[in-house]
Amino acid sequence: MTTIIGRRARLLGTALSALTLLSACAVGPDYERPSAAVPPTYKEAGITPVVFAAPPAPRDDGWRPAAPGQAEASPWWTVFNDPVLDGLMRRVEVDNQSLKAAEAAYRQAKALSDQARSGFFPVLSISGGADRAGRVGSGNRSTSGASSGTAASRGGTPVTTYDAGLGASWAPDLWGRIRRSVESNDANLQASAADLAAARLSAQAQLATAYVQFRVADERKALLERAIAAYRQSLEIARNRHAVGTATLADVFTAETQVRSTESQLVALGVQRAQFEHAIAVLVGQAPAAFALAPAPLAAAVPAIPPGVPSALLERRPDIAAAERQMAQANAQIGIAESAWYPDVVLSGSLTNSATILPQLLQAPTAIWAVGAQVAQTLFDGGTRTAEVELRRAVFEQSVAQYRQTVLTAFQEVEDQLAAQRILAQQAAVQDDAVRLAREAERLTLNQYRAGTLPYSSVLTAQTAALSDEESALAVRQSRLLAAVSLLQALGGTPPDF
Template identity: 35%
Template sequence: MLKRLLICALLLLPAGCAVGPDYAPPEIAVPPAWTVSLETAADLADQPWWQQFGDPALDELIRTALQDNLDLQIAAARVDQYLGQLQTTRAEFFPQLGAAATAVRRQDTAAGLAPGGQAPYNYYQGALSATWEIDLWGRIRRANEAARADLLAGEAGRRAVLLTLTANVAGAYLDLRGSDRQLEIARDTERTYAETLRIFRLRYEHGTVSRLELSQVESQYQAARQAIPQLEARVARQEHLLSLLLGRNPGSIPRGRPIDALTAPTIPAGLPSTLLTRRPDIVQAEQALIAANARIGVARARYFPTVSLTGLLGTASIHTATLFKDPADIWQAGAEVLAPIFTFGAIEGQVKAAEARQRQALLTYRQTILAAFRDVEDALIATAKGREQLAAQAEQVAALERYARLARLQYEAGTTSYLQVLDADRALFAGQLGHAQTQAGTLAAAVDVYRAMGGGWLDRADALAAAATEAESTAK
């Protein structure tokens, strides 16, 4: 009997259908090209771009972050969670086997006893049971499809964290080196102004300069001096940020090459259409859409009856001595059908909720793509305009240096007041600080381009993270 039921189930299984919509990629309007044109290199999209800066300290910071960052470890643990959920869902394809053993002492009513029976009496039973749900309507297949998409979305989410982490470490390091340069400028300026103030105090004591001129020099010195604590605080905050990204307590960060010596990375080539597969957040959003689409089928399958095969094989006796002898054998085989009749809209509500979640996932997918296109355009325009601004600022600083030198010469010659020198020095100080900030900002904009475009370099970063983790495990 059980054999016939199994044969019938195997015959019915291929005939089963999967209710619910099959996934079809939505139509996406993709621009043919980026609006900003920059010199690019096609072979750089898949390379570890941070190495183009030529700073071993930055390379080491990224390697450490890929090994120790806690957000990345959380994302990896989330992938393991989805893997376990997929394993659980796949198990529903197969018969579920179980074992049970019973030893009880019973007291039945007199009417329930056989002639010559005794009361109370012992009862022993041991049995293997099996239950197998036949996936006629595709509920298990759709659930498996959703669980697989969840796993792929989790992996894409982990790669999105990897992308963000790498870019954040590089960006924070560039900001730090830019602030270091600004602090260096402020300290050099403060020392220069301190020497000027010393000279003017001597001159004032000898009556060669007025109190007004001495006050102007003192004001200039204090202005440069008060900028130093602000910049020191900014440097400390950026070190704390990098420490967090590295998965460690706040502390000092090793430096490498100065901001002036860093090489700007070449922009990677890539069309907007390639962004759909290169950006992990887009891949994650699409997999979430696939999962939501499959769960519509899971919800709709509840309209239909579930068919399960059940079986039991074991032994039972009132005496332990005869428990494993032939007369004590018991078995059971059958089929179970459970069909909903009156659910008062519960299943319909579940279907509506699943369809609404699918629409949300679709809109989120489209929104993610639009945001990705914007990210690339913003990063490209920031890089292009940042380079233009940097070139103009370099010329401005050179002109301000000439202006400050000439103003000082004219003051020493007695042809102008010291106020002219103060104006020139203030403008030069501000120009140098602005130039250092733009240097860091332009380099960071190039990082944002790689962040926005994604690409095969994520595989290199992933391999680097895996190698670092393996090396750490070996050391332990």
């Protein structure tokens, strides 16, 4: 008996060792990150790139994995030095509904990853029950089938029968299907984390954009109010000159028309301001009716933003991180598809017992045990598995192209905003000079009108030109601030300590 037991133990050990060796294999290609074109410098930067943050330690292959959480940890909007904007950004983190949806999607991906990992472990089950049975009717009558019944049917007294059982089943990961599934779901989880960081960065950039536009509307309102005050002074001059006979009534009407027309522009500006305020309310998770911002001047200065080295963009942009992780997920799906070519093996065991007295249920004189293994293999499927493998390979190749396109688009966005910053700075210098000259021309023309050497039409032309140039200067300033926001977003949320 001892020899038989020892032989069976050796056979079991050999079988388990074979299963362990088989489990070390995983079908399908191992993931290697495809290359992407990365320029050494930014074309539009025009300066030697500055690295303003210590990068993570490089791996042996020289590549640093993307860090999608970096945009979350970087309060990049503080470069605008606006306390009101800082407070609104904190509310976005807590109350923005799009961000809450992205966070819920991340938790879904986390649950799927945990679910896939559970496939490594056996499934254990326990069952129990109680039945009470008895014969219907009375007497000692018997039929041909009654002699083989329960004690209740033999003696006519109802009897309670208890039963309990333990069961276990395990599908060893012989071909790596579960490992590839875990690999796929882990990559999906990391991509979801990057998507969450991208959603956060997008909401922050939308808020910064709406806030700049809102404050520009306040600034334009103040500009129009100053212009209206100046036009009313010109109107008063025209009326006084008309009263003494040195100006025509047409001058008075022209001056009054100018005042009313500018007042109309001021009223119309309220629509834009209200819409920007409503947009800010929604971004911070509030109904527009319960939200208001007091008017304030546009205090934000245009920050100088060094873009850093282009290779750092692959680490900071959450959309690039998500695209890279989607490639890893698609690669793992190839292995899952290829595992269908190999047989499925399921090991199972059970232990059951029954008794008419509950304490006897824990004794094992009548316990029945069973162990077994099942092997299943598809012999013919009309090409389904072949098509699935080809599908997964095509999906992977698609994800590679999408990753490389995401990288190219990221570099384009940075270059676009760098060019915008450079060109708009030049335009601002020219436009500021135009404003200075227009104001001087307005002052001289108005003085000459007072002296009676120029008609009022010259005053109207000079004042209209001055207001137009001032509005253009304000528009350029807005464009520069919005370009700064877009550049910070394109860089993946630049740290503020540059």
